[in-house]
Amino acid sequence: MKFPIIIAFLLWGSIAVAQYQLNGKITAKNDGTELEQVSVYFPQLEKGTTTDENGEFSFNDVPAGSYKFIASYIGFKTYSATIDFPGHPDMLQITLSPSAIEMEEVIVSTPFHKLQRENVMKVEQAGMAELRNRGSMNLSDGITNIPGVESVSTGIGIGKPVIRGLSANRVLVYTQGIRLENQQFGDEHGLGIDDAGIESVEVIKGPASLLYGSDALGGVLYLNPEKFADAGDSETDASTTYHGNTQGYSANVGTKASGDSWKYLVRAALNSHNDYETGDGLYVTNSRYRTYDLKTGIGFQQKGFISSLRYNYNLAELGIPSGIGADQGDRSPLLPNQEIGQHILSSVSEAFFKNSSLKMTLGYIFNDRKEFEDHEHEEEELLPGMEEEEEEGAALHMKLSTFNYNLQYQLPRTSSLETIIGVQGMSQTNRNFGEEILIPDATTNDIGVLATSHWHLRNNDLQFGLRYDHRSLKSERTGEPGQEEFIEAVNRQFNSFNAALGWRTDLSESMIGRVNLASGFRAPNLAELTSNGTHEGTNRYEIGDADLANEKNIQVDLALEYKNEHFEWYANGFYNQVSDYIFLRPTGELRDGDAVFNYEQQDASLYGGEVGLHIHPHPLDWLHLESSFEAVIGELDNGTSLPLIPANSFTNTLRVEFDKGPMRSRESYAFITLNSVLQQDRVSSFETETPAYSLLSLGAGSTFNLGQNVLQLRLSATNLLDKNYIAHLSRIKPDGWANMGRNISLGATLTL
Template structure:
């Protein structure tokens, strides 16, 4: 396989194309020239700005069809599809005054990379900057602000994303275009990503096995890294945030430089927090954490080839909370604690031909996870190394039909070096093949695809039969065919309907197949089941949305039926005073959805009101409730925006009320959660004082200092409340 790809690369690289340029003039409806318009070609990672005469120009471009985005703070964004097939293409654009405050983003997580208005699937796209403005201390906490996304938390440092009631290995996470593998089966194994140097996140809420294979049964979180600097430019920035509750800080510093063909960037981040304080004034012992993050990237492109290499190192040192004990403001975690070192390397290659292209992506992840009980010698030491590849060929467009074929694979090894072993040494290999087509006719889009996957898992024997920590060797193969069918249409002017029917699957993970011991975080003896089958689901999604310059609304509904859903269930047996839990399977269903409005009436363009409601119900076929289903949530936000002061630009003020309803639809080993409401605020803007220019952000979460317990908090069983009032102050400098 390796030699095949090398030969393929060399063979395709001999193709060259005549150089193509794209230029044009940008004006408003009165034919006034507009300068400082950002013009972006996402597929080529190229970006320029219009000059004082409203002119823009790209040189040395490949042939083909490309999406171009024109954006400016004072105008509505315009997205165009351009065909480059001659030496010079001229494309003029007229921008209208901004009313919608909405940019039609290009969706990267779906294979055809359409803008959202053309996409068959409804994908949530959220700028990380917006999540940071909410005052979230970690990336996982910020994700819970997105409708349909929740967070299983252990204090403030450990967070696991939940999409429509599914989490862990049922939610696939991509960073830098690479599938993230970090022992996500564990309840206390967090996301392991830092928001520094991340541009946005895309959320696919539903089975995406057609696109990504196993583990995308519940959905996908796709993190887009920050863009390189504009061609022939240099930039640097510095940001600092302070958090009142945890006496914490978050620092980020970045450098970027780009020529016409080469691009470079460096980014460093540092996070440091004390134990969080609850409303009664006590601190939750050992919720403190320290995080160091480093990112680097280098890219090269010409008229026939583009390649980007990115690297991310994340070093996380965090405490494992057990009680409300000593009230200290120390920041060095006590025992027990975790030390997690994560490396992500990615190589993204695109070769452009006359009317088609080839994407060839490689990724490598090294996850070194250590847990310490009472000394600097780790009692648990797990080394997980994952290599993956993703090859897609985009056929020439035939009339209005676009077709892609692809092959994806993963090779993974897990090794143990500590005294305690949660899962055995193992090798996992994936191989998948897919084909999908997109057909546009009039105001309609039809998309369909088919995929086959094969996963093999091989483990080693360890320990003594009948003793805790004994693992019998297994050699398992899991296979699955999956398909999807999606349809998008405009029912009437500005009303869009999307309907999707898709299947997905998940092969059982190593913990579910092989567990034999006490799970310290849950105080239960877990026994795996080597006879588990694939989880196989089929989900129906409906989305209706309407939008004009004054008002928008959306309604999303879904029904997700899962055969052989894997869950852990208590027995009546005890081993060493720990209740025994077995992994078992049963058919299950989840259903619910999200609905929301956005009101921004003209001429009061400075006024915004948004409201959303989300609900999920999870049932096993015998009538029992599924565990870890988030409570129903109502979210209301009032936001004011002002841009009329010379020394203060893009000023905003927001007031937010999050209401969580009572959750009493619980599994046999959960406890119910009462309803509660949290009041939050935010304000900020760009400040220009002589030669000093910076962005100021202030936010307050739980400003009424409400004592509450989230249903998805892992500290709930110990009666430990969530974090109290927390004020964040941040400054961002473009140097």
């Protein structure tokens, strides 16, 4: 593991120091107007600036090589080009075409820095600010606005992503450029990431093991952190939101500044929510939660070398819903509850040579999970102070330490071919300190090697690659032989080859077609291999199987996308064949009143897709009509439905946007959305059917100039009609406890 890191530092000693300058001017294609405040950016170099009042911009100290260049501005089609240094014109003249289509962004979760429309693999992207404007309470809630993405929730404070019917260890989460490891196998283990300091969310819907290895069998949720300020700029902002349903609030404040070489940012956030109210006026007891979050970063850039170091600390105090009440009570979590402290430290460095580059990403995550439970004493009389001491001790206490590394070398480019080779892996230890053992002490080591290429032709793009992974897993024995919850030690090795092939073609000037075929794999997790006891919160006695094999899948994706200035539609379809799918099957037995479930394997398949329509008619460019439908079906080979498959749903939105709104505001928007969720009658053996329901939401907001400062005000209402409903992916559904009723949110952001 140390060898590639040493090689990286040796190579950095030979960085090419030749530096170049780029000057340019941007005008509107329709009337030649010089465009001010256009964002221009080199994604790979992390260099950005904006045009002045004459539409001009300038970059200094650009290293030799070929780099993607982006120019984006509201109301115009995003410009994308590859610029060579040396070899570019003395003055770059760019014209932007008017378009009512939203600005496109560069996709970061795939390796070749393409715009969404240029990417061979279909990747969904959404800005975090947009998700907040729709009334989302946290990150887990916000991602459900992305087609094909849902969330398994335990109340409002705990949620984890579901991508096309797959979740938990089948979906990989990336943050700060590294894979997030936080005991994600558990039903009650949420994301553990605050949305403050997250700039955008990208979703790969399908196997991404070629790029990310094990656990990316179902897809990837990639969280892009807040960017540093442009060179020479600084910014401070504060934001707060009040949520009426929970009498909750969220607040964050951040500051950032950049010089020619050094840059920094700091952001702190606080969230506090009381129990939420359902549509029938009752409160879900102990659904309250509090989170504290700190994100910091420093960056350095000079002479063909860029580097950043980021740190995130998150502390979550999460109540576990435990009943229905008539009032909310106070904000302190009751028993049972979780206290989770998480440290994320990451370093991303890249060196640029004449026509190639070397990128190294290192990460360390420490997850400290404590779960506190009710303690009942029927006959034993405790001495004074004993009960308090016992309640303060965590019944379940696990510490997970993970070191990640990812080294990628981009080979010298040609005019049409780009290739990346790399080595990637992690070293992980899990340790128990509580009275209960959910999974044993264990050590996991991963290593993977990969090669992937992008071949650009005139109207076609091909992307292909191959990867090999090896995982070793060793767990310690828990208990003594003959005890009911004895767990034998496990020593397993898992190996897998995976490949991906994709084709993107311009079917016409306005239509794009994509076909992707990819394989993925997932090594069984510790819970599936070693469980032998009651899984608290699920009311199940789970028994693992130490001989489980890798899950393996092959998925084919077909996508069509049509866009012109005022009309667009898309259709995405997929078929996912999973071999040796791991699932829980009830045995019909009871132990200590809990039903017994065994982990088993059987082949499975999932299929479905998403279709959507977006109309912004001329000359009413401020008017947007959006409709989408998403569906997924999952079943075992014997015809039994898979658990936690989202219900099919329609979403219809009427949205208006004005560059200059009422009351002299700079920008304004308003929307109304109807989300219709169909009946889910395809359920597993331990699920019940879920009736159909519809939720109405609306929102509005404006941005104002206050001298040199900017103030944004926003109002949103979710579940406006106070519908009493239970979502199929709610983990408190078996108790009959409904989801949140009407929630009206008021928010403000001041930027200095």
